[in-house]
Amino acid sequence: MRNLNSPSLTLSRDTLRSAMSREGWPPSAAFDAELAMVELIVNAWRHGDTASPAVVILLRPDTLRVTVSDRSPLLPEQRPTSLLSETGRGLQLVAGLTHRWGVDPQELGKSVWFELHQGGAA
DSSP, rough: OOOOTTTTHHHHHHHHHHHHHHHTHHHHHHHHHEEEHHHHHHHHHHHOOSSSSSSEEEOOOEEEEEEEEESOOOOOOOOOOOTTTTSSOOOHHHHSSSSEEEEEEEESSSSEEEEEETTTTO
């Protein structure tokens, strides 16, 4: 099992939280963004065959976009889950915490992203 508190995860979380705070985003939005980003990073580790996924944080005045890229060509998809399912809720979580999300196939792998808008509930 991989260490879920690797330096790359810690650095990504700290960078995101710090940037959003500097730009005046509320702590609740930063919490939602951090949780969604961590889910995408963990998915890249578990399913994307990528020990160090690339994370890009783009913060504009009203919009945050976080992109996590891995080497797997397999595209993520939301799957129905039951109350007893132990996995499979990650993309549902991302969809519930953010305003929109998507995936862009790349020449080598894919990039999964989400957007959060300041001033509007997800």
